[in-house]
Amino acid sequence: MDYMNEYAENEITQKLNDKKQKAALSKKEAKKLLVKRINNHATQVLQSCQKREASDDTNGVQAKRMADDVRAHLSENIDLTKQKENTAVPCIIADKESFFNWGAEDDKKSILNRMDDKQVLDLKSHLEEKLNRMMNNIREFEPKLDSMEDDYRERNECSQMREMNDVMNIVHVAIFNLFVVFALVFCGGFIQSEYSFYWLISDAGLPSNISVTCANNATLAECDVYTKDVVQILARYGEYSALCSFGTGMVGTIIGTVSDVIGRKKVLVANKLGYFISIIVCTFITYYHLHPYYFLIPSTIWNLVGGYSVMLGVTFATVTSYSPDEKRFWYIVAADVGISIAGLTVTGIGYLINTLPTENYYMVIAVGAAVMVIPLFLAIFGMKENVLPPEIAALDKLKKCFSDIKEIWFRRSHLNKFLWLVVLVPALDKLVSFGTSSVTNLYLQSAPFAWDPEELSMYISASSLLGILSFILPGVFRHFGISNFAIIYLSLLMNIGRNIMFGKATSTVMIMCTLGFNVLTGSYIPVIRNLLAMNTEKHNHGAVFAFLAALEANCITAGGLLYSYLYHEFPVDTSWLFWLLSPAIGAIGFVFAICAHFVYVEKIKFAEDQRCLINENDDSASESFSEFDGDQTPLD
Structure with missing residues (x-):
């Protein structure tokens, strides 16, 4: 939950520092900032994987496409983490022997690109588990987000x-x-x-x-x-x-x-x-x-x-x-x-x-x-x-x-x-x-x-x-x-x-x-x-x-x-x-x-x-x- 707190605090602070939107911050906007980047990413990956599973994959074409989708989303996730634009979506690490827990983002991306389709598809279950746990964290975090927002609003109004x-x-x-x-x-x-x-x-x-x-x-x-x-x-x-x-x-x-x-x-x-x-x-x-x-x-x-x-x-x-x-x-x-x-x-x-x-x-x-x-x-x-x-x-x-x-x-x-x-x-x-x-x-x-x-x-x-x-x-x-x-x-x-x-x-x-x-x-x-x-x-x-x-x-x-x-x-x-x-x-x-x-x-x-x-x-x-x-x- 620490990274969730850090992400929400950074987003709200950035919002408060914007002079044009200081007084317009609302709970709805604060939730959008947190949910939009995470939910869209998770939904796209899960829907893509489910769609690939439902199809008849006799020639392995669908499996290859599904592996490419997983690889693309994981690669995008690594880029976001590297740029620190979305700290609430951590890298998915499944192959412990190759990834050695938490390595540098460039190394992880290089290893990901060297995986074959079967290795990438093996990450699917870990990906689903990680994304589902993340969505649960979001729902649990909403009350705390509301409290944080009220605190920031009060401090901002007092400062103004x-x-x-x-x-x-x-x-x-x-x-x-x-x-x-x-x-x-x-x-x-x-x-x-x-x-x-x-x-x-x-x-x-x-x-x-x-x-x-x-x-x-x-x-x-x-x-x-x-x-x-x-x-x-x-x-x-x-x-x-x-x-x-x-x-x-x-x-x-x-x-x-x-x-x-x-x-x-x-x-x-x-x-x-x-x-x-x-x-x-x-x-x-x-x-x-x-x-x-x-x-x-x-x-x-x-x-x-x-x-x-x-x-x-x-x-x-x-x-x-x-x-x-x-x-x-x-x-x-x-x-x-x-x-x-x-x-x-x-x-x-x-x-x-x-x-x-x-x-x-x-x-x-x-x-x-x-x-x-x-x-x-x-x-x-x-x-x-x-x-x-x-x-x-x-x-x-x-x-x-x-x-x-x-x-x-x-x-x-x-x-x-x-x-x-x-x-x-x-x-x-x-x-x-x-x-x-x-x-x-x-x-x-x-x-x-x-x-x-x-x-x-x-x-x-x-x-x-x-x-x-x-x-x-x-x-x-x-x-x-x-x-x-x-x-x-x-x-x-x-x-x-x-x-x-x-x-x-x-x-x-x-x-x-x-x-x-x-x-x-x-x-x-x-x-x-x-x-x-x-x-x-x-x-x-x-x-x-x-x-x-x-x-x-x-x-x-x-x-x-x-x-x-x-x-x-x-x-x-x-x-x-x-x-x-x-x-x-x-x-x-x-x-x-x-x-x-x-x-x-x-x-x-x-x-x-x-x-x-x-x-x-x-x-x-x-x-x-x-x-x-x-x-x-x-x-x-």
Whole structure:
């Protein structure tokens, strides 16, 4: 019975290792695997022998044929045993003097071929006895086979469940880390902005409420000092900060692509460690009450390990790679919602620092450094590494990195055109949104608004709260059959309308009314990320999303540099940056969205539809086509 157990175990294991049939293993299939090879062989031999015996063999012809049949079946049996394809059917050994018990298969086959017909026919009784005993063993073995199958099924299901839990843990850890890091980024950026603002006011010898004073009477001499020594210096600082960030995009692209090869865990840990060090440096800057220009040092430290682009790109690559296809969109939405929720933490920070002098801001930043230990710890111990087999050489890994970039972004194809057009849409929007945000704090803290830090933090938090809805609504729209590109168009139009209304606002009430547009301003983001994930392979998601994040990072840098420079050069009237320049850039992004839609429908989607129509015999590829086209472009 040992060989029966071994055979059944090998067959079931082989079946379980087949990915396409892991979940489909049944008792009936398991029995077929064992019985089919044995029963057919035994039945053929016995029927052949019985048929030969029933015939009249006067001339010895039938006996010769029967001997040939026995010899052929025994020879086949020896071949099967030699190849270990059927260990449940052992060789039939009858002539002990010639076979010497169990010799090598080649020797046994040679001896068998040298036997005459009479010697071979003498094996018939032994053959029948062996085959009948084998069939009895099969019947006795069936209950044990059922038990073995149940055991294997249970172990397989547990293994699959553990694997699924590990995957979900990786996705959840990645999303949680993204939330914590961006909460610290938002709060840290807000604290740096307020520290710089009040440090420069104090350094210029002006009262802390100078912005309110100038809002009521801009003709005072102090207001000229405020404009020259505070507003213009802060605008210049924004330019320097943007210049320090240039080049981060290219570094982010390379690091993000390398993460597909050396592992995303290593990249994320290095990125978080760099940000942790930068927070420590910020703590010392505020503790020693240094000039705001020193904040360029921690910014550069984080940029050296990829900064914003690597954090965002590699995290989304991890989320899309490990998420099941049917849940990928919602996990992308969850990650974007996490970023928006992170913005809500600014409210508490704004209230807190409004009650603290600038000399004590370091305590808040020190708490942020302590909190940063959590995502760093989770990245080290809570994430699974994705790497190529270790036998791949370092040079081959490096070649693969650049080949992935070339394959995705620089190979002439319709898909390549589509990807470029799609990523330019969020890139231009980031140029506008982060460009305006780089001067929004200064704009709202100056005349005619003159907001204090608490009011400013409430505005930022309300904007983030409504931004959460903008990431959830695409899922609702998709449920009602609204196409992806229709959501993108609507979101981009809302962005343009918001910027126009914000630039034309002259009171706090009108500024607050612009927040209503935020319900849809970010809706295009998860849709575009899902489109990118759908049209590329999972092992290339690092190159895809890192490139997107890197492009966005460079556009963010360019936006900050452009808007800070223009704000510095035209300090008297800066509202046109919002109502004129921003909508103009947004309109260019809208044109790119239309072009991407056209390429997707007319080139990529059209090719898929043609394959479905041509492959008529493939039921899995069958689709129904109607006169209504949900993917029609505005050009149609």
